[in-house]
Amino acid sequence: xxxxxxxxxxxxxxxxxxxxxxxxxxxxxxxxxxxxxxxxxxxxxxxxxxxxxxxxxxxxxxxxxxxxxxxxxxxxxxxxxxxxxxxxxxxxxxxxxxxxxxxxxxxxxxxxxxxxxxxxxxxxxxxxxxxx
Amino acid sequence: xxxxxxxxxxxxxxxxxxxxxxxxxxxxxxxxxxxxxxxxxxxxxxxxxxxxxxxxxxxxxxxxxxxxxxxxxxxxxxxxxxxxxxxxxxxxxxxxxxxxxxxxxxxxxxxxxxxxxxxxxxxxxxxxxxxxxxxxxxxxxxxxxxxxxxxxxxxxxxxxxxxxxxxxxxxxxxxxxxxxxxxxxx
Numbered sequence: 591x592x593x594x595x596x597x598x599x600x601x602x603x604x605x606x607x608x609x610x611x612x613x614x615x616x617x618x619x620x621x622x623x624x625x626x627x628x629x630x631x632x633x634x635x636x637x638x639x640x641x642x643x644x645x646x647x648x649x650x651x652x653x654x655x656x657x658x659x660x661x662x663x664x665x666x667x668x669x670x671x672x673x674x675x676x677x678x679x680x681x682x683x684x685x686x687x688x689x690x691x692x693x694x695x696x697x698x699x700x701x702x703x704x705x706x707x708x709x710x711x712x713x714x715x716x717x718x719x720x721x722x
Numbered sequence: 723x724x725x726x727x728x729x730x731x732x733x734x735x736x737x738x739x740x741x742x743x744x745x746x747x748x749x750x751x752x753x754x755x756x757x758x759x760x761x762x763x764x765x766x767x768x769x770x771x772x773x774x775x776x777x778x779x780x781x782x783x784x785x786x787x788x789x790x791x792x793x794x795x796x797x798x799x800x801x802x803x804x805x806x807x808x809x810x811x812x813x814x815x816x817x818x819x820x821x822x823x824x825x826x827x828x829x830x831x832x833x834x835x836x837x838x839x840x841x842x843x844x845x846x847x848x849x850x851x852x853x854x855x856x857x858x859x860x861x862x863x864x865x866x867x868x869x870x871x872x873x874x875x876x877x878x879x880x881x882x883x884x885x886x887x888x889x890x891x892x893x894x895x896x897x898x899x900x901x902x903x904x905x906x907x908x
Contacts, residue, residue: 596882597826598832599828600828601828601829601830602832602833606833609836609870613868634854634855634856636855637854693861695858695861697858697862699806699853700800700802
């Protein structure tokens with residue numbers, strides 16, 4: 591369909607250019623982060639941090655740990671974090687799946703629970719780095 | 723906003739209000755949460771009606787539809803959904819209000835549709851930050867913006883095709899707001 595038939599104007603191009611550039615910047619900036627870094631999972635409920643867990647085999651007691659917070663079952667592993675079950679109506683937190691990168695988060699808005707991944711330290715500071 | 727026949731406007735707004743509720747209901751029940759999409763992302767079909775009402779009857783009508791949609795979400799899907807609908811709807815309608823006089827001059831419904839979709843998602847993101855008290859949720863912003871670009875283009879294109887045809891029917895010719903857009907359209 592031709593542009594004049596749709597009644598397109600110059601302002602449309604400006605709106606698209608700004609939004610696409612903003613979107614590209616938001617996607618590209620996190621890629622600058624260290625991908626192999628050791629992560630910590632920060633669990634927040636009702637606006638307060640209730641626990642911070644380092645996600646590494648050396649710091650965790652088992653390969654997989656679970657926490658139950660405000661009706662959300664949070665599964666923590668060195669791979670990442672996911673919400674396995676929740677008693678909220680929409681269960682969007684469960685559908686989010688597993689998050690694995692620093693800066694990512696899972697939220698359960700009805701239960702007011704947020705799990706955030708943060709970078710704890712660079713990968714070369716872990717035990718693997720000094721093993722040989 | 724003055725019309726020769728207020729009853730006609732009220733009746734039409736009622737019809738459009740019902741249409742908006744039907745579209746959001748269909749979207750919530752028939753379309754499952756698609757994989758690979760940001761959680762909670764919706765097509766925003768009912769936003770077509772909001773922008774359409776803004777274009778035909780002026781900004782107050784768009785705010786009325788937004789309030790109706792939020793009330794519907796509150797009653798049928800609970801407090802969280804109601805607040806999400808209200809925050810997204812309000813921000814998107816404010817953007818619509820700001821751009822309304824420019825439709826047909828410097829922007830078309832395509833640009834307005836995309837910007838309104840982005841504003842809708844931003845409003846919901848800010849509300850979820852407010853409800854959970856965690857700024858970490860802002861990292862969802864990029865997925866929501868990408869999604870808004872796609873859905874906004876879809877709804878914007880629909881409006882670009884729909885509005886001239888609706889105006890051509892002449893049913894809205896005694897509504898000042900619609901008349902002005904019709905004259906600017908060519």
